[in-house]
Amino acid sequence: MSLLTLKALGGGYSEVDIIHGIDLDVRAGEIVTIAGTNGAGKSTLVKALLGLLPRVHGDVILDGQSITALQAEDRFYAGLAYVPQVANVxxxxxxxxxxxxxxxxxxxxxxxxxxxxxxxxxxxxxxxxxxxxxxxxxxxxxxxxxxxxxPRLMILDEPTAALAPALVEKVFSLVADLPARGVAVLMVEQRARQALEISQRGYILDQGRCVLSGEASALLSDSRMTQLYLGTH
Ligand SMILES: Nc1ncnc2c1ncn2[C@@H]1O[C@H](COP(=O)(O)OP(=O)(O)OP(=O)(O)O)[C@@H](O)[C@H]1O
Ligand SMILES: [Mg+2]
Known part of the structure; x- marks a missing residue:
């Protein structure tokens, strides 16, 4: 069974929706990557599922129970941990x-x-x-x-963004070790290739919609991914 399921999640900061109809799931023991270009809505999606977005519609389900009505604080107590991109200590x-x-x-x-x-x-x-x-x-x-x-699920927003290249590998290896500690991972990453290499599955966002998803290995060899999000070299 899925640990976390998002059903038709949408919403935004004002009356305009930034993310639209996102369906996503994370199973126990998995690392799942969310990738996409700048402004695609990755951080907004994470805020929506954590209860940090002013306006959300759709459903967030943790362990088979809807947590959509819970405040962010109570989602934390339910087992969702969040490491924001900045100001995380x-x-x-x-x-x-x-x-x-x-x-x-x-x-x-x-x-x-x-x-x-x-x-x-x-x-x-x-x-x-x-x-x-x-x-x-x-x-x-x-x-x-x-x-x-x-926590049961760690949600990481660009864990390697501010790091020198030498430290990037170190952080990815810390992430890769989390499932062995009983913690599943949902990670937003700009370094999509490296992130997918340690993930089971991935979701690619573009303009607030999921445009591609699947097994990490399939995404890594998908020509649409290669051109758009992984760089062609
Ligand atoms: N606090 C906010 N208030 C209003 N609009 C916002 C806010 N934060 C983000 N947006 C808008 O939502 C859209 C998606 O932003 P978001 O931060 O989710 O993108 P992202 O995929 O995380 O990008 P990046 O890779 O640059 O971090 C952008 O158009 C952005 O301008
Ligand atoms: Mg972001």
Whole structure:
């Protein structure tokens, strides 16, 4: 059964719809990529499913239950974790404080130890301010924060966007490890080829509509993808 299902999801910031009739699903254990050009509506789709868009229609179903009527806060408690593209850590707090302020976590100090096993680089930086971390370290902290409540689904908006090329591989490998921890992933990525290489399936958006979807391997060899979204080289 699907973990997350979107049915005819549409909506926007004002009276004009930005996304239209999006059907999408993520199964347990999957990594699913959403790709598309700038302004295609990828971030808007993520905000719509998280309950962060002012006006939404259609249905969001988690584990067979509609969560469409829930506020964003309650979708978080239901198991959706979100790592936005920017402002995903508190710059003025230390690494440890960033982890301590995550809400809704039982036995928080032992959970911090557990989560940090996956991010050994952060253990040495626990008392450093997040604003002084490198881009890659900050992204690891954002992931660690999102993992604190043991979510079922991580929603990542362009996790590699602000990173130096050398760190991109590192972040993709962190993403690739999430299903083994029981966390499925729905990821928006500009680096569509690399993202699809670690994904089971993908959805391609254009002007707010899904124009192509399927198995990641099929998308990677689809000529329409190659020309439009993956670059031809
Ligand atoms: N807060 C907002 N208020 C009004 N319109 C917005 C807002 N955010 C985005 N839009 C509009 O919605 C459309 C889709 O934007 P969105 O951010 O979803 O695109 P995207 O696919 O995530 O692009 P990118 O790859 O550049 O991040 C754009 O035309 C944009 O101008
Ligand atoms: Mg975006």
């Amino acid at each position: 508190f710059q003025s707090l230390t690494v440890r404080e960033n982890l301590l302020v995550v809400r809704g976590v039982k036995n928080i100090t032992s959970r911090i130890d557990e989560v940090l096993q996956a991010f050994p680089a952060l253990i040495e930086k626990l008392s450093q301010r997040a604003g002084n971390l490198s881009g890659g370290e900050r992204q690891q902290l954002a992931f660690a924060r999102a993992l604190m409540p043991a």
